[in-house]
Amino acid sequence: MTNNNKTPGFKAGLIHGLPIGMGYLSVSFSFGVLAISMGLNWWQAVLVSLANVTSAGQVAGIGIMSASGGLFEMAISQIVINIRYSLMSISLSQKADSSVNRLSRFLLSFGITDEVFGVAMGSGDSFGRRYFMGLMVLPIFSWVLGTFLGAVIGSVLPDFLVESLSIGIYGMFIAIVLPVCRKDKRIAIVSAISVAISVLLYYVKFFSFISGGFAAIISAVIAALIGAIFLPSSKKEDTANA
Amino acid sequence: MPSTTFFIYLGVMAVTTYLLRMIPFVVFNKKIENPRVKAFFDYIPYTVLSAMTFPSILYSTGSLITAAAGTIVAIILAFRGRSLLIVAVGAFAGALGCHFILMLIR
Structure with missing residues (x-):
């Protein structure tokens, strides 16, 4: 390797993005199957994936489309489910180095997903523009490709296979969170509180009016707030000024 | 669904999602110094993923038993520090394997 400098570049990003992309194939495949079953064409399913690159938001979105729901409902559902990206964006902005200028942020922000975020946050003290660009390429490509494959050939696969495939994305979530929990007790505690x-x-029946996407946001924000109050500054670099 | 209707839905959906990602990334270009605020944003990614995973993962395959099997495999592999792909495939294989075992038993 000729690159010995600290910040990893485009190629390192691509390599780190490959497993995310592979994981996305199975998830977006299920999305393609679902979209067809909800009455979308294959090219519509593909466009939804290309324009949004998000799992839960897209599932809610095509649900509203097929039910001929309102545009306001569409916007609100996307805000509630995807507001986590805003929180991730803020976290990412804190880890971006000076190469991530304003102009590149307009482009790079398009590729922020749960897994891209998780890998970028775990990639070291900071990340650069080229690394993030490389990181987002394969996940987006696989997300769209998987949707296409699911929409076109998903209907011929047996149900149990498609159903088993859908657990994959949660496996990825576990793979992102658990290793970090082992290294940092504070993150382990706040993650457990969130769960x-x-x-x-x-x-609890009383809370059944809260939809799935919104419940995740409430849990995450409360747990992170508890962490911020009782366990401030998770970085080992400064434990001073307590 | 007529194409124009589809594109209007798609437009609203995509623009909303993009703005949620873009605005904070562009606006927050200074480092947050306050240790509590900083901690909050350090914790958020993990609390979000944790809450999205549990308990939803147990209902992801349509069978509590196969999903639990997949979850256990994923936790073991992740605990051993395996890559995202291996853990995702492990969860899938665990759920699928359990499905076949159940089929044999029943």
Whole structure:
């Protein structure tokens, strides 16, 4: 390797993006299957994936399309489900180095997904423009390709196979969170709190009016707030000024 | 669904999603110094993913038993520090394997 400098470049980004892309194939494949079953054409399913690159938001979106819901409802559902990207954007802006200028942020922000975010945050003290660009290419490509394949050939696969495939994305979430929890006790604690609140909102009847996407946001924000109040500054670099 | 209707839906959906990603990324170009605010944004990604995973993962395959099998495999592989792809495929294989075992038993 000729690159020995600290910030990884485009190629490193591509390599880190490959497993994300592979994981996306199965998830977007399920999305393609779902979109067809909801009455979309294959090219419509592909365009939805290309323009949004988000799992939960797209599932809600095509649900509203097929039910001929209102445009306001569409916008609100996307805001509620995808507001987590705003939080991730802020976190990412704190880790971006000086090469990530304003202009490139308009472009790079398009590729912010849960997994791209997770990998970028775990990539070291900071990341550069080229690395992030490389990181987002294969996930977006795979997301669109998987949707196309699911829309075109998904209907011939047996149900149990398609159903088993849909657990893949959650496996990826676990793969992002768990190793970090092992290294940082504070993140382990806030993640456990978040799971506890999420489970509570899911199973307690009183909270059943809260939809799935919104429940995740509530849980995440409350858990992170508790963490911010009782366990400030998760970085080991400065434990001073307590 | 007529094409114009589809494109209007798609436009609203895509623009909303893009703005949610773009605005904070462009606006926040200074480092946050406050340790509590900084901690909040350090924690958010993990609390979001945790809450999105549980309990939803248990209902992802349409069968609590196969999903639980996939979840256990994923947790073991992730705990051992395996890559995203391996863990995702492991979860899938765990759920699928469990499905076949259940088919044999029943």
